[in-house]
Amino acid sequence: MFSIIAHEExxxxxxxxxxxxxxxxxxxxxxxxxxxxxxxKGERVPFTLSGxxxxxxxxxxxxxxxxxxxRRLAALKVGDEVAHFVGPLGRPAEIxxxxxxxxxxxxxxxxxxxxxxxxxxxxxNHVTTILQTPDRERLFGExxxxxxxxxxxxxxxxxxxxxxxxxxxxxxxxxxxxxREPIHRVVAMASLCIMRVVSEIxxxxxxxxxxxxxxxxxxxxxxxxxxxxxxxxxxxxxCVHGPEFDAHAVDGWEVMMxxxxxxxxxxxxxxxxxxxxxxxx
Amino acid sequence: MSERNGQKASSxxxxxKKSKIDLNRLEMPKQAPEVRRRNFDEVATGYTxxxxxxxxxxxxxxxxxxxxxxxxxxxDIPDFIRLLQKGDxxxxxxxxxxxxxxxxxxxxxCPQEQQCEHACTLNKKGAPIAIGRLxxxxxxWERGEGIISMAQIAPTSLKQVAVVGSGPSGLTVxxxxxxxGHRVTMFEALHVAGGVLMYGIPEFxxxxxxxxxxxxxxxxxxxxxxxxxxxxxxxxxDELLRSRYQAVxxxxxxxxxxxxxxPGENLNLVYSANEFLTRTNLMKAYLYxxxxxxVKMGGRVAIIxxxxxxxxxxxxxxxxxASEVSVIYRRTxxxxxxxxxxxxxxxxxxxxxxxxxxxxxxxxxxxNNVAAMELIRMRLGxxxxxxxxxxxxxxxxxxxxxxxxxxxxLGTTPNPLISSTTPDLKTSRRGTVLVDDRGRTSKARVWAxxxxxxxxATVISAMGEGRRAASAMHQFLSE
Ligand SMILES: Cc1cc2nc3c(=O)[nH]c(=O)nc-3n(C[C@H](O)[C@H](O)[C@H](O)COP(=O)(O)OP(=O)(O)OC[C@H]3O[C@@H](n4cnc5c(N)ncnc54)[C@H](O)[C@@H]3O)c2cc1C
Ligand SMILES: Cc1cc2nc3c(=O)[nH]c(=O)nc-3n(C[C@H](O)[C@H](O)[C@H](O)COP(=O)(O)OP(=O)(O)OC[C@H]3O[C@@H](n4cnc5c(N)ncnc54)[C@H](O)[C@@H]3O)c2cc1C
Ligand code: SF4
Ligand code: SF4
Ligand code: FES
Numbered sequence: 001m002f003s004i005i006a007h008e009e010x011x012x013x014x015x016x017x018x019x020x021x022x023x024x025x026x027x028x029x030x031x032x033x034x035x036x037x038x039x040x041k042g043e044r045v046p047f048t049l050s051g052x053x054x055x056x057x058x059x060x061x062x063x064x065x066x067x068x069x070x071r072r073l074a075a076l077k078v079g080d081e082v083a084h085f086v087g088p089l090g091r092p093a094e095i096x097x098x099x100x101x102x103x104x105x106x107x108x109x110x111x112x113x114x115x116x117x118x119x120x121x122x123x124x125n126h127v128t129t130i131l132q133t134p135d136r137e138r139l140f141g142e143x144x145x146x147x148x149x150x151x152x153x154x155x156x157x158x159x160x161x162x163x164x165x166x167x168x169x170x171x172x173x174x175x176x177x178x179x180r181e182p183i184h185r186v187v188a189m190a191s192l193c194i195m196r197v198v199s200e201i202x203x204x205x206x207x208x209x210x211x212x213x214x215x216x217x218x219x220x221x222x223x224x225x226x227x228x229x230x231x232x233x234x235x236x237x238x239c240v241h242g243p244e245f246d247a248h249a250v251d252g253w254e255v256m257m258x259x260x261x262x263x264x265x266x267x268x269x270x271x272x273x274x275x276x277x278x279x280x281x
Numbered sequence: 282m283s284e285r286n287g288q289k290a291s292s293x294x295x296x297x298k299k300s301k302i303d304l305n306r307l308e309m310p311k312q313a314p315e316v317r318r319r320n321f322d323e324v325a326t327g328y329t330x331x332x333x334x335x336x337x338x339x340x341x342x343x344x345x346x347x348x349x350x351x352x353x354x355x356x357d358i359p360d361f362i363r364l365l366q367k368g369d370x371x372x373x374x375x376x377x378x379x380x381x382x383x384x385x386x387x388x389x390x391c392p393q394e395q396q397c398e399h400a401c402t403l404n405k406k407g408a409p410i411a412i413g414r415l416x417x418x419x420x421x422w423e424r425g426e427g428i429i430s431m432a433q434i435a436p437t438s439l440k441q442v443a444v445v446g447s448g449p450s451g452l453t454v455x456x457x458x459x460x461x462g463h464r465v466t467m468f469e470a471l472h473v474a475g476g477v478l479m480y481g482i483p484e485f486x487x488x489x490x491x492x493x494x495x496x497x498x499x500x501x502x503x504x505x506x507x508x509x510x511x512x513x514x515x516x517x518x519d520e521l522l523r524s525r526y527q528a529v530x531x532x533x534x535x536x537x538x539x540x541x542x543x544p545g546e547n548l549n550l551v552y553s554a555n556e557f558l559t560r561t562n563l564m565k566a567y568l569y570x571x572x573x574x575x576v577k578m579g580g581r582v583a584i585i586x587x588x589x590x591x592x593x594x595x596x597x598x599x600x601x602x603a604s605e606v607s608v609i610y611r612r613t614x615x616x617x618x619x620x621x622x623x624x625x626x627x628x629x630x631x632x633x634x635x636x637x638x639x640x641x642x643x644x645x646x647x648x649n650n651v652a653a654m655e656l657i658r659m660r661l662g663x664x665x666x667x668x669x670x671x672x673x674x675x676x677x678x679x680x681x682x683x684x685x686x687x688x689x690x691l692g693t694t695p696n697p698l699i700s701s702t703t704p705d706l707k708t709s710r711r712g713t714v715l716v717d718d719r720g721r722t723s724k725a726r727v728w729a730x731x732x733x734x735x736x737x738a739t740v741i742s743a744m745g746e747g748r749r750a751a752s753a754m755h756q757f758l759s760e
Contacts, residue, residue: 023515037472043564043573044472068573084472086509218559218574221470221511222696223480223536225553235540235547240698258549258649262577 001081002036005058010140013065015074016050016111022057024049024087030115031093031212031244034061035220037084038072045069046217048112048189048243049088059087062111062141089220090243094210095119099126099184102174103149104167104198106132109189109212110141116187117148125185126150130170132190167194168201175205183207188247192257199247209247213238215260229256304408307336314629318599321484321567324626325389333418337365340410343402348412351400353745356380358397358412365415371428374419378432381744382456382498383449385424385491388417390482391741392620424494434502435462440758443468443526444504445512445699448476449740450731451532452499453747454754459502461755466526467504470511473563476534477732478740480563481555483593485600486623489562513698518706518727528726528754531714532747535693535732541585545643546689548651550579554590554690561597579685580604583654585640586690587617592624594688595632603686606632611639611659611672637661637672641679643687653683695733711736720750728754 006018024034033048051060065074076082093116101120105113110131117127129149133139133156145152155166167190174183186202188195189212202209218224220239227238232249236242250256310326311317317324328336340362348358361376377384393399393413401409423429440463444451447469455465473479475492500506512518512533521529538553540546557576560566564574582598584591587610598606608627610617613636617624628634637659646652658678661670695712707715707723713736714729716722722729730746732738 023510027515041565041572068570084509086470086472086511088514089511218556218564219471221536222698223538224556224559225538225540226556228540228547228553230547235542252547255547255549255649259547262549263575 001083002085003081004076004078007076007078010062010111011138013074014062014108014138014140015065016060016062017073017076018058018060019082019085020057021059021085021087024085025052025054025057025059028052028054028059028088029092030095030119031112032088032090033220033243034059034085034087035089035217036082036086038069038076039083042072042083043069044084044218044220046089046214046220046239048108048212050108050111050114052115062108064108086220090239091241093119093187093212093244095123097123097125100182101125101127102171102183102186103127103129104132104171104186104188104190104194105129105145106167106190106194110145112212113187113189114141114144114148116189117145120187121148128153128174130155130167132167132194168197171198171201175201175207178205178207185210187244188212192253192260195247196253196257199250199253203248210244211247211250212243213245213250213256214243215256216262229259302341302403302406303339304403304406305339306408306411307332307414309411309414314631317485318630321600323488324485327421328414328418330422333365333415333422334368336411337362337415339403339408340366341402345402347400347402348397348410352397353739353741354380354748356397356416361419362410362412362415365419370419370422374423374428377416377419380748382432382453383495383740383744384416385420386449386478386487386495387741387744388413388415388420389487389491390739392739394621396741420491424491429498429501431501432456432460434460437464438462438758440464440527441466441525442754442758443521443529444532445518445521445529446470446476446532446534446731446733447474447496447506448532448534448731448743449478450534450743450747451476451530452496453744454530454532454728454730454751455504456499456502457748457751458754458758459499459504461751463755463758465504467499467506468510468512468516469506469508470533471563472508474506474508476532480559481590481593483558483562483597484567485596486593511698513702518699518703518724522726527758528728530720530747530750530754531699531722531727531729531733532731532743533696533699533733534743535713535735535737536696537694537712538689539691539693540689541640541691543640543642545645545651545654548643548645549649550577550651550685551643551687551689554584554586554594554688555693557594557688558590558597561601567597567601576601577686578603581684582606582686582688583682583684584608584688584690586610586692587612587619588690588692589619589623590692591688591690592619592627594690595627596623596630598686598688599630599632607682607684608632608634609638609640609656610634610636612661612669613637616669639672639674640687644681651684651687653681654687655679655681693732693737695736716750719753720746721753726757 047061186209195211215227222240361373364373397412398409444467474496478492538555560576565572566576582603584595638656640654642655644653659672662673665671720728728750731743
């Protein structure tokens with residue numbers, strides 16, 4: 001059993017949970033995720049690590065209430081336990097000394113990108129962060145991002161349907177300016193739609209763009225193939241070969257997004273996940 | 282398996298004394314096909330006490346012990362049957378437990394028709410003793426009576442062993458070494474122990490409660506089971522060897538699903554058998570929403586492949602409510618690797634078989650859900666290296682079949698998580714770990730067995746390899 005050490009609401013339906021899991025904390029790297037199961041009848045659900053403390057044996061993640069499991073999570077209190085907790089899964093995010101890095105975040109990516117940006121800063125990169133949120137009320141995590149970003153561009157877009165449009169405008173502006181201030185790398189942890197659009201915008205500029213993909217997962221260790229997607233024509237499993245991928249090598253975004261929504265109902269219409277024009281709707 | 286209605290016949294096989302031999306091999310009661318198509322309860326309901334006695338009495342106690350030689354773990358079959366004939370079920374169980382800690386499982390899923398029962402003297406007359414069913418009866422009877430016959434545990438050796446993977450191979454090594462007095466820790470990546478027995482083989486063939494009982498038995502021997510722990514991630518193999526473990530046994534199975542590599546294979550509702558079966562069995566999607574994991578499936582389900590995994594997928598699909606389940610296999614019924622008994626069960630349950638054809642593409646419905654598949658017909662050509670005749674596509678024979686869900690069950694290869702993080706562990710081109718004839722790998726203090734070595738075989742062979750490695754490991758630990 002894994003006990004809950006802290007649990008707070010960061011914004012409406014957005015929560016941070018801290019769990020005692022020393023084995024996970026000992027190996028955690030930026031961009032990796034865990035899978036938890038609340039009880040023996042529960043589903044295995046993945047969450048990206050947003051922080052950890054190896055010495056204390058604690059790990060953090062931020063989740064958005066979208067469906068059954070996340071609603072049940074939200075009802076748990078400090079001192080309660082979850083039955084299973086496994087990780088860190090997936091490959092860590094690629095960190096290096098790239099120069100100017102642009103991060104695009106929305107939803108839980110606002111928190112889960114923090115460890116990535118911390119390492120990026122440690123490597124001496126200049127970090128610009130585009131932070132998308134639907135309204136002021138649901139803005140969270142800005143302070144943490146501030147610590148590891150040289151500049152934050154908030155995109156507060158009241159009309160959910162325009163979300164991808166406004167992120168696009170900010171990114172385009174940066175790219176248009178890239179003769180004076182070159183962009184060496186873009187990294188995105190946001191809704192699949194935003195990441196897809198981001199990858200299409202950076203493609204003509206040949207700016208290497210990494211995206212954190214979230215297809216459906218079951219085991220998270222490469223056994224079930226639920227998380228498979230096509231990368232450069234090869235089948236890749238997001239849980240072991242990803243979840244970070246070179247966006248320009250990912251083919252078949254449409255298929256991946258459809259697969260991701262196999263079990264989605266209206267609940268998919270969550271913060272940062274407004275999927276206008278999605279093939280499933 | 283089809284039963285022959287043999288008559289009482291006198292035999293020359295029964296040794297020197299001429300005895301009447303009973304060739305009435307006793308059928309095991311089964312749920313009727315129309316009933317079992319609608320539930321996940323066990324298909325075969327098992328022998329009653331009387332039936333077990335009747336079947337046991339048929340055994341002629343051959344001196345040559347053909348049956349025993351047919352069993353990969355060398356169970357003292359004539360001895361346990363003799364005790365059963367006397368009504369000493371506890372004694373019979375002890376005989377079983379000396380060679381297998383998983384009798385309730387072997388009795389159910391062993392391909393007996395190719396092993397012990399194939400070798401049984403009475404098989405010459407077409408009526409081998411139903412050894413598997415008797416094993417199952419003994420294990421179930423113990424469970425019913427709440428009796429657990431424990432093996433004698435040797436005094437502690439103060440040596441520690443790590444077993445990676447809790448499938449049948451890992452469970453066997455863990456119990457064998459624990460009985461010999463070593464301290465065993467078993468690591469399992471998933472949230473329950475049991476390997477394929479839990480996530481692959483469905484409830485209606487192997488109730489999960491039985492698997493968990495066997496897991497509990499192994500734990501009761503003092504084995505520490507650490508779930509939710511992935512070797513290669515939480516600890517590398519080298520870290521295990523550097524820490525408190527003197528030896529390691531790798532039994533991580535062959536969990537990586539293979540795909541056809543044809544266009545459209547990633548469309549929505551094209552599953553790997555591993556995902557389909559894991560959702561259904563391990564996560565109990567058939568009890569959704571009581572259990573939180575769903576499995577989405579359309580009415581017309583096509584299963585690609587002809588092995589046990591394909592049969593299990595097809596039979597799960599029927600039970601989950603599919604209106605039409607088709608098995609697509611590129612050779613003929615005779616070449617199907619699945620157990621005949623399970624093929625017959627599947628046929629009874631209304632599953633249709635399409636032989637000599639293979640998918641060449643999957644076609645979407647415009648919303649990226651699979652809607653149809655393109656198939657090409659095959660004919661059998663020259664035998665290949667496996668001795669089976671190779672399927673050859675017939676040009677221009679393409680046709681289209683409409684489907685709502687596809688389950689690809691082509692087989693699996695070993696997961697590279699450990700080998701990719703352990704450069705000095707030698708593997709074959711197929712990714713299987715190379716071992717000598719006692720299960721020793723190229724790496725000092727590391728043994729391996731089960732599907733990670735064979736690339737995919739049977740429960741009992743995974744156990745047999747575990748048993749062999751355990752005795753080699755015990756020898757090493759005792760030096
Ligand atoms: C690698 C990875 C990292 C993730 N990190 C985070 C995170 O840090 N914070 C966060 O809030 N969410 C994260 N998610 C998404 C999160 O797993 C889902 O929101 C969660 O499973 C929803 O569960 P539910 O029962 O509440 O909702 P459901 O009602 O089951 O589903 C709601 C939505 O979540 C999707 N979903 C459901 N189950 C899964 C699953 N097993 N895998 C992926 N998506 C699923 C559905 O397609 C649907 O769109 C991540 C997903 C992946 C694959
Ligand atoms: C659907 C299906 C039906 C079958 N039907 C039959 C049948 O009727 N009769 C029969 O004899 N055989 C059958 N088989 C084959 C049989 O189940 C396998 O041969 C047998 O289970 C192999 O045992 P194993 O111990 O080697 O591995 P597995 O049973 O595969 O167990 C391996 C375990 O290791 C764990 N693991 C993997 N990697 C790691 C890691 N890095 N760290 C920690 N743990 C890890 C896995 O999660 C798993 O629990 C079937 C197989 C399938 C898939
Ligand atoms: S373990 Fe399998 S092969 Fe051996 S006797 Fe039992 S059923 Fe037969
Ligand atoms: S099980 Fe068959 S081979 Fe074995 S002793 Fe009995 S009759 Fe002989
Ligand atoms: S989640 Fe099962 S293979 Fe990735």
